[in-house]
Amino acid sequence: MKVSTIGECGLIERIRSILPQPRDAVLGIGDDCAALRPAAGTDLLLTTDLLVEGVDFTLQTITPYRLGRKAMGVNLSDIAAMGGLPRAALAVLAMSPDGEIEFVDELYRGLHEEGVRFGVEIIGGDLSASSTLTIGVTLVGEVKTGRAVTRSGAKPGERIWVTGRLGAAAAGLAALKAGCRLRDDQVEIPFEVSESLREAARQAIERHLCPIPRIREGRALAEAGAASAMIDVSDGLALDLVRLCRESGVSATIKADRIPIDQAAAAVAQRFGHDPLAMALQGGEDFELLFTSSWEPADIAAIFPDVVTVTEVGEVQHAGQECRVERQDGSTVTLTGGYDHFGRR
Structure with a gap:
């Protein structure tokens, strides 16, 4: 059935029937505005993201269910990067009247x-x-008053850390561009591959389609006061580190041999002729947390005893030079690349 069959009011009521009645909001769907009462002693966090067909996704490679998960997930990651707790969301949908209601x-x-x-x-x-087709989500979160972790607190001499492993989302996109498809939980590959590579491709595509926001990790860092600055890796470690350093008025050097490359990403990247390190540095959409800290490694590790890995990848330096990556032979090159929405394609 097409959306035009039931019209805007009918579609609103249908969406309303899908979603449970909010318990935490003062007012929910049905008025000109929703209403949310902040918890005492907290600052509100507000973030919004758009996913545009043909730019951020294609319907040939993602189901509407996974698209909904991703639209929410990328916003959750922003709240995680501030050390916050997400609370409520507003969802915006622009689509053709000829679109299917089931979508x-x-x-x-x-x-x-x-x-x-x-x-x-x-x-x-x-x-x-x-x-x-455009999906937008505005997410409201909260953090203890004055405890939000920003991008502007990094200081020279601090260590640079990243949660999890990088490159899987970019490898998943490469697999999709090569014709692989995820149907339910099974991956379809239009050519012969080993079972290990098939599983690696499935994992990589899943990470691309449904990112994992690091809410628990971000909150742990904020509550412990361990992170001086933090950002989520949405457009690639290279570009997001440059952004963090720019806001903090510092520079940085990271070591190539310390970058935690996802094993599935490495296998898929090599199969399709890509450099795993480049995917980890420049691929984007990993949505891991990149943060700086003056804490000792053992103290940082103690914050993440059984959650995800956390890896020290470099050091914050004084301003005056570009952010750089140190190769295994000791030479350094300027840190470049990453996804720019308005950059040249």
Whole structure:
């Protein structure tokens, strides 16, 4: 059934029936605004992200359910990077009136279920007709007053850390461009590969389609006061480190042999002729946390006893030079690359 069959009011009611009645909001869907009461002693965090068909996704490579999960997940990652707790979301959808109602059902199911994983309720939003499918989420979070971790606190001499492993999302995108597809939880590959590579491709594609926001890790760093500056790796470690250093008025050097490259990413990258290190540095959409700290390695490790790995990758330096990466032979090159929405393609 097409969306035009039931119209805007009918679609709003259908979406409303998919989503449970918010418990945490003062007002939810049905008024001109939703209403949320901040918890005492907290600052509000606000973030928003757009996913545009043909730019951020294609419907040939992602299901509406996974698209909903990703739209929520990329916003959750921003809250994680501030050390915050996500609370409520507004979802915006622009699509063709000829679009299928079942598509909307699955999209909002994905939005809702990814939100539920992290205690987020969808309390409002907007709908519009458009020839370009666009999904936007605005997420509200909170953090203890004055405890938000920004990009501007890094100091020379501090260590640079990253959670998890990098490159999987970029490797997943490379696999999709090569014709691989994820159907339910099985990967379809249009050529013969080993079972180990098939599993690596499945893992990489899953990480690309459904990122894992590091909410727990970000909050742990903020509550411990361990991170002086933090950013989520959305556009590539190289570009996001430069952004953090620019806001802090510092520079940095990272070591190539310390970059934690995802094993699945490495296998997929090599199969499709890509450099695993380049994918880890420049690929983007890993949504791991990149942070700086004056703490000793053992103290940082103690914050993450059984959650994810955390790796020291470099050192913050005084301003006056460009951010650099040190190769294994000791030579250094300027840190470049990463995804720029308005850069040349």
